[in-house]
Amino acid sequence: MRAWTWAAGLTLSVCLLEGCSQQAAATDDLIHALSESHSAIASSVLAIRLYAQHRSTRAATETVLGDMAGQIVDAERALEPVKIDSTQLQSDRDAALGAIHAGVAALLTSRDELQRHGTVGSAAGLESAGGQVDGVLGELRGSR
Amino acid sequence: MRKVLGLALGILTAIGGFLDIGDLVTNAVVGSRFGLSLGWVVVVGVIGICVFAQMAGRVAAVSGRATFELIRERLGPRVAVLNLGASFLINLMTLTAEVGGVALAIQLITSVSYLLWVPFAAVAVWLVIWRVRFTIMENVAGLVGLCLIGFAVALFLLNPDWSDLGRQAVQGVSTGTEKVSTYWFYAVALFGAAMTPYEVFFFSSGAVEEGWTVKDLAQSRANVLVGFPLGGALSLAIAGCAAVVLLPQLIAVTALSQVMLPVAEAGGKILLAFIILGVVAATFGAALETTLSAGYTIAQFFGWPWGKFRPPAKAARFHLLMIVCLILGIGTLLTGVDPITVTEISVVFSAVALPLTYLPILIVANDPEYMGEHVNGRTLNGIALVYMVIILIASIAAIPLLIITGAGQ
Numbered sequence: 001m002r003a004w005t006w007a008a009g010l011t012l013s014v015c016l017l018e019g020c021s022q023q024a025a026a027t028d029d030l031i032h033a034l035s036e037s038h039s040a041i042a043s044s045v046l047a048i049r050l051y052a053q054h055r056s057t058r059a060a061t062e063t064v065l066g067d068m069a070g071q072i073v074d075a076e077r078a079l080e081p082v083k084i085d086s087t088q089l090q091s092d093r094d095a096a097l098g099a100i101h102a103g104v105a106a107l108l109t110s111r112d113e114l115q116r117h118g119t120v121g122s123a124a125g126l127e128s129a130g131g132q133v134d135g136v137l138g139e140l141r142g143s144r
Numbered sequence: 145m146r147k148v149l150g151l152a153l154g155i156l157t158a159i160g161g162f163l164d165i166g167d168l169v170t171n172a173v174v175g176s177r178f179g180l181s182l183g184w185v186v187v188v189g190v191i192g193i194c195v196f197a198q199m200a201g202r203v204a205a206v207s208g209r210a211t212f213e214l215i216r217e218r219l220g221p222r223v224a225v226l227n228l229g230a231s232f233l234i235n236l237m238t239l240t241a242e243v244g245g246v247a248l249a250i251q252l253i254t255s256v257s258y259l260l261w262v263p264f265a266a267v268a269v270w271l272v273i274w275r276v277r278f279t280i281m282e283n284v285a286g287l288v289g290l291c292l293i294g295f296a297v298a299l300f301l302l303n304p305d306w307s308d309l310g311r312q313a314v315q316g317v318s319t320g321t322e323k324v325s326t327y328w329f330y331a332v333a334l335f336g337a338a339m340t341p342y343e344v345f346f347f348s349s350g351a352v353e354e355g356w357t358v359k360d361l362a363q364s365r366a367n368v369l370v371g372f373p374l375g376g377a378l379s380l381a382i383a384g385c386a387a388v389v390l391l392p393q394l395i396a397v398t399a400l401s402q403v404m405l406p407v408a409e410a411g412g413k414i415l416l417a418f419i420i421l422g423v424v425a426a427t428f429g430a431a432l433e434t435t436l437s438a439g440y441t442i443a444q445f446f447g448w449p450w451g452k453f454r455p456p457a458k459a460a461r462f463h464l465l466m467i468v469c470l471i472l473g474i475g476t477l478l479t480g481v482d483p484i485t486v487t488e489i490s491v492v493f494s495a496v497a498l499p500l501t502y503l504p505i506l507i508v509a510n511d512p513e514y515m516g517e518h519v520n521g522r523t524l525n526g527i528a529l530v531y532m533v534i535i536l537i538a539s540i541a542a543i544p545l546l547i548i549t550g551a552g553q
Contacts, residue, residue, distance in 0.1 A: 032553065035396070042393045043402050046409075056408040056416060059255035060401065066255075067399035 026089055027140060029082050030096045034137040036075040037100045040068035041130040044107055048123045051114075058118060065111040072107055076100045092140060099136045103129040154363055158371020163292055163378055164430035165245030165400075166238070166337040166491040168423065169484055171379045172403040173552075174330050175386030176396050177322055180312040183380055185331045189338025190376030192531050194368050196502055199509040199520065199528065200344045201364040204351035206518045207508075211348045212444035214514075215504045227500040228445050234497050235342050235441065237490040239434035240473040243269065244483025245427035248400045252420050262477045266470045269431045273466060278353050278452045285429025291422030295381040298410035298419075304388040312387065329545040329552045332538050333488065336495030338376065339535075344501060345437040349444070353451050358518065385410070399484060438469040485551075492546055495538045502535055 047064035050056040079097055084090050106125040114120050174182045204210055216224040246269075247261035254261075272281055356364065385406035386397060397403060400423070408416045436452070443450035443462040450462040477483060506528050509520045520528060 035394070036398075038394060039396045039398070042395045043405065046389075046393065046395070046405050047401075050405065050408045055412040056404075057413055060252050060404055060408065060416060060420075062255040063252050063401040064399075064405070067401050071398055 026082050026084070027092065027143075029078065030092055031137065031140050033075040033078050033100060034096055034133055034140065036078075037072050037103050037133045038130065038137060040072040040075070041103050041107065041126055041133060044068045044110060045123045045126050045130065048110060048114075048120045048126070051120070058114070062111070062114055065107065065114060069104075069107050069111050072100065072104050076104055092136075092143075095136045096140070099129070099132040102132050105129070151363055151366055154367040155371045155374075158286065158367045159290060159374045159378070162372055162375020163289065163382075163426045164238075164340070165241050165427050165483075165487050166340060166494070167379050168245070168382060168403060168426070169397070169400065169487045170330070170333050170337040170491055171382040172386045172390075172397045173488075174334055175383030176390040176402075178327060178330065179387040179391055180309050180380070180383055181315060182327070182331055182334055183313040183383065185334040186338060186376055186379050186383070188534065189335045190373055190379075191527075192335070192534065193339045193343065194372050195524070195528050195531055196339065196344055196505065197347045197372070198365060198368045199524075200348040200505050201351050201356070201368065202361060202518055203505060203508050203515070204348040205356040205361055205364060206358055206516065207514050208352065210352050210440060210444050211345055211501060211505065212441050213447075214508050215501070216445050218504050218507055224445065227504075228441060230497045230500055231341055231345075232438065232441050234490065234493045235345070235434055235437050236469055236472060237486060237493060238340060238342055239431065239438060239469055240476045241483055241487040241490050242427050242431035242434055243470070243473045244477050244486060245400070246424060246431055247477070248483055249420055249423040249427060252401060252404065252423075258483070259478060259480070263474055265428070265431070266474045269428070269435055270467060270470055272432060273435060273452070274456060274463070278350070281432060282350065282429075285425055285432060288425035289422055289429055291418045292378055292426060294407065294411070294415050294418040294422060295378055295385055298407045298415060299381045299384045299388070301410035301415075302385065302388045302406065304384070309384060309387065323549070325545060326549045326552055328541065329492075329549040332495050332542045332545055333491045333552070335534075335538050336491040336493070336498070336542070338379070339498055340491070340494045341497060341501045342434050342437040344505070345440050346433040349436070349440040349451070353453050355453075361518070435466050435470060439463070439466040488551060489546075492542050492551075495535075496542045497539070498535045499532070499539050502532065506532060 044065055047056065047061045047068075051058065051061040076097070079093060079100070082093060084093060103126075106129040110120050110123065110126055171186070200211060203214065207214070212224075212228065215227055219227060243262060243265050244258065246265040247258035250256075250261045250265070251258040351360075351364065382403070386403070389406035389409050390397065390402070395402065395405075404416060404419065407419045411418075439462045440450060442448075442465050443459070448461045449459040451459060454462075456463045476486070506520075508514055509528075510525065512519050
């Protein structure tokens with residue numbers, strides 16, 4: 001009887017630990033995708049600012065925006081296979097996806113504007129998306 | 145006067161030719177994620193490549209024979225073929241990364257996708273190897289590569305807090321928000337970037353190409369001992385620029401275009417143009433060296449006629465091999481694989497394969513039958529043995545760290 005109790009306790013503990021580690025791994029994936037998105041948005045904001053100040057060329061700025069658009073789209077895609085097994089994780093992933101999606105939209109708009117008109121009106125859209133990404137990132141880091 | 149000019153030219157070429165896509169990318173990635181806390185690895189790597197290249201150059205000048213002829217002779221054909229396989233594959237990976245680097249740098253000038261520039265870059269490499277004299281090829285690429293001094297200028301113009309940078313550099317192992325394993329992964333990558341084996345194949349085979357003799361040993365030593373450390377200082381400047389501009393904004397470098405942001409911030413369009421020209425020259429020069437090294441390694445191993453000093457018709461297999469390697473590089477890049485990822489993996493695998501070429505050179509440099517009075521002295525041997533241990537540790541740790549960290553993610 002005692003052995004059975006030990007075995008059941010051990011199994012339960014292993015399951016709990018496994019569950020916790022899966023959740024932690026999923027949160028790590030969210031944080032990684034958000035950090036990549038932050039880096040892409042911040043690079044783009046910097047590139048646009050330098051271009052507006054005539055410190056950089058159009059070709060170099062277009063290349064930065066193109067590279068960073070690729071990076072943030074990859075970060076968004078990386079969230080698709082993340083396993084969801086709790087409502088908390090579901091809501092975290094939704095928040096992360098929402099923020100990254102806003103970043104993707106803002107970055108693609110800026111890139112297209114530069115390619116078509118040779119200027120970017122303002123980086124305000126990107127800065128706002130960056131703020132959203134940073135907000136979710138801060139909450140996730142704080143919750144760990 | 146002519147000797148002094150020759151010496152100055154050799155040193156300048158060594159500085160400009162020191163950096164390649166691996167150094168550019170790895171130093172910028174490290175600077176943006178760890179500040180200058182991995183600066184010590186650049187110092188260790190630069191001393192290591194000085195020891196290694198100095199021994200390889202001396203062996204080539206004294207014996208008149210290049211690295212792979214000696215490796216085959218010392219290790220025997222069976223063991224040496226493993227060595228050849230590993231060295232050739234890593235060299236091919238580095239060649240692919242360099243051709244990709246040229247194409248990425250041209251994209252920064254034209255904003256046309258790098259994929260369209262890859263075939264042109266490879267054909268240009270082949271044309272230069274086929275038509276241009278060895279010394280002209282080496283000197284022009286090295287001298288134009290000196291434009292990368294712009295990174296040092298950019299660092300000064302950014303007017304950083306020098307005491308903070310100094311603190312980062314001397315505090316050693318400091319990971320910030322990064323994992324310790326990631327720190328050590330990048331330590332191995334930086335070491336591999338500073339000590340890429342192709343540099344030594346090229347250096348020793350180049351010594352034979354240029355007909356070095358014992359009389360040229362002093363110049364060879366000066367090129368290595370002055371040129372390489374100054375090249376290493378440029379590596380630190382690249383990391384410094386990233387540490388000052390990108391790290392505070394939590395921008396982690398993943399693309400060559402991001403490496404240019406601190407330069408534009410510091411010096412505007414003129415400095416940016418200088419640096420892009422330097423990147424084109426440095427990657428193009430390294431593409432030439434890796435393509436030649438691919439031909440050198442195989443041709444030297446099998447005893448085929450090799451070298452640019454022979455007309456292509458008299459070293460047909462050597463030239464054909466280089467064409468095949470360039471085609472393989474183009475094919476790999478046109479699959480859409482990220483050249484920066486290829487670069488990051490190639491520098492790590494350079495660290496893995498390093499003992500395979502370092503050990504035979506160390507053995508031959510100590511062999512009085514080959515070297516006569518030019519064998520390693522006691523001090524150099526002591527340093528070389530310490531480096532053998534460091535190289536072995538880096539080589540053993542590289543693949544586990546690559547797996548644990550997911551290639552530094």
